[in-house]
Amino acid sequence: MPAKDLQGITTDRADLIVIGNGIAGYIAALETRQYAPGARILIVTKQNHPTINTPALKQFGAGQLELEHLLAYSAGTERQLGIGIIHQRAVTLEPSRHRIWLDDGRAIQYQNLLLATGARATPLPQDLPGRSFDGVITLHTLGDYLDLRRRLATVSSAVVIGGGYHAAETAILLRHHRLKVTWLIRGRGLLPRQLDTTASDLLLRQIRRQGIDIRLESEIAGVVGRLGVAAGVITLANEFIPCELVVAAIGTQADTALAERTSIAVKSGHGLRVNERLQTLARDIYAAGAVAAVRDPQTSQFDARGQWYFAVQQGRLAAAVIAGVPVSSSAAMGAVGNFWHATQFDKLHVVVAGAPMLSERDHPDNETFTNGSAAFYRRIVVRHGHLVGYLSVSADPPAGLTIKRLIDERINIEEIKRQLLTEDFDLRSFFTERRLHALGTGEISAVPQPVADITRAHPILDQQAG
Template sequence: MSIENVVVVGGGLAAAKATETLREEGYGGGLTVVGHERHRPYERPPLSKDYLRGEVGRESIFPLDAAWYADHDVELLTGVTAAGLDPAAHRVALDDGRSLAYDRLLLATGSAPRTPPVPGTDLDGVHSLRTVDDSERLAAALDTSSRTGAGRLAIVGDGWIGLEVAASARSKGLDVSVVGRGAHPLERVLGPEMGELYGQLHAERGVHLHRRAEATAITGVRGRATGVALADGTHVEADVVLVAVGAAPNVGTAAAAGLGLDSATGGIVASATLQTTDPDVFVAGDVASVPSARYGRSIRVEHWATALNQGPHAARAMLGAAEPYRELPYFFSDQYDVGMEYLGFVAGPEAYDELVVSGSVADHELVAFWVSDGRVEAAMAVNVWERMDDVKALILRDGPVERAELEGFTS
């Protein structure tokens, strides 16, 4: 089958990099990008960090400048939603009544913030953070709170987004409270030891951590949020409330079209070449559930590097490349003066036997290794730089790694 029309659905980094790669690989046919936001595809990590703090401008978040799309004969449709997919007819229906024909389709539809089932999430002053518009609204609310309000922010959720926003808000002088369900922030991701590293980091910076806490309502007066009510009777007062309790992959269009879904990960079933159960539809980014040879299971990862790597890989696969996707999951986070890089995958607290630390937790300069049956499953470098290649070699080693080698990693 000749490829004359490619449609990319998505407004994030995976969509941008796939589009760029298609042209770089010599594809000269029709190419359309469909994004439901009014912006061209952009990167999301700055939205909780330097962009939220106003340290960088909006142009810094776009991988491709505005002229690139026209210069490379790419039709960019923004503010339009892909409302339906007909794989048999090879057409994508848009919510403005149009439909697009395709020979190959990429779904890079990302995720949407979850909303907890508590009253008050619709009050003025309650925010979520997923889009650039969300970030700008939140930044404006924080500035207003600092200037004319009590300067208080309450964050429901103690994951990466919540903690990065907490760090950004503290740097702007706000009083910040974080409500988390676990004993330690990030416990579900990092386990208790490394989760507590971040707990102490934020506590030392003046963040009020509410641990093992359940938000039962967002309170308000005259339609405006005044704080968060907890199950133990505590009321966390705030001018601004951020709800950051995770995200759900946008798989509705794929499900309605009959594409296979992975019940374990919640994503769209993909092959090692990022092909869905329909041979002409591919996936990348948050929605892609991709088999991993290293971990012996399918993995779905909602992080920047996944979009960065899977977008180009899917583009080449759409053009006929058969190389399997082998990249290990990677992400990073910057909070205050602590930067970290994480490589690998751990399914949960029961998926590893021990945590081995090289370096100093107290000084925030270390590499932590999650180990199962002697094999390194994942590692996190905290303020230790340019060691990811060495970490990757340990994760990919076929067999156990001596504990002494891990403990001496930073020596």
């Protein structure tokens, strides 16, 4: 008899197996169901909770939201759509046999496989003294934040380690709970691949105003403890900082374990290399979300992107490609095109698009323009009249996704490049006027057009039609 899950859905084979129930995998399963109502779809996940809105975890940690507010979809949405779910770890992948093995010994055949295994928090180095003491934590999963909330009532001071957005947001979260917070940053500023010194200094000044002790070029040498419980940290400068909580916010690593030792191109910790259709090198295997390493159009490097926006867009793209549904060029570029990220630190909004830290050293035709004040900064990189990088730190958020579109669609910005450096330029109005002018003059080339369809006919829909 074929194996069945708790919903009575056959689980020894499936048209689509999704590994992981983060937002990329979950959306891919839901949208594939819309495209192929009769397909057998199965989600395999080691998580014991429904898909959650991970950007809201910081608010949950701050006590501003409760558990029920974290749900990305109503509990049981997949069951209502006839999508099976197995709460097991997938331990072995056999691409040549189109088969996965679970840790309970079951084998499941797939027609298509989507790897949406996400990422893991990067821990402190294995050889760091005291790294295993109670009170040394990472913040990445729901379980991590539940643990934090239980601890907050008993701690009064914390050290945060890391030099990125996550570390900054964590320091602000802990300060919100009135902890004494010391933030150690190994480098001279924040995120040197995305922010220049001016932008970094502007953000750090804003964060310091909240009472956070920020120490640049400071690195942890070890954790000091009493009876196995963290009591402080020692820096490489031999400075002791007392604390009851040590938070490692030093980044994430793509969870590539299942694909290792297969034909899929894996750079351990950095993701599974995919093309513009999210296909890996193994036939009928796709990857989406924080485990998928996509090619950056500006740098030609392959990197995984952990942002919620890309996870959502890649989940949608994966569903369309697997089902053979046409995808517009703008939708594809939204999922795998130029980098984009937006966040907020207190009163300052940060938007990064493309590669704003490129310079003339990277390409002789790169032009860099900047403008700023005590509470505002903007930097753009232009090449041959096209925007290739954008950075903004300001009280009023710019139209971030519209900026991304300027880069993705290679729209000539020569006439507005100086205006892009100002706080009050309305980019959306520029787009509207541009389209109206194109329609009035018949210059249809002035309006971005979709490129050739990136999808093809696929057996899931062929099978449904037959």
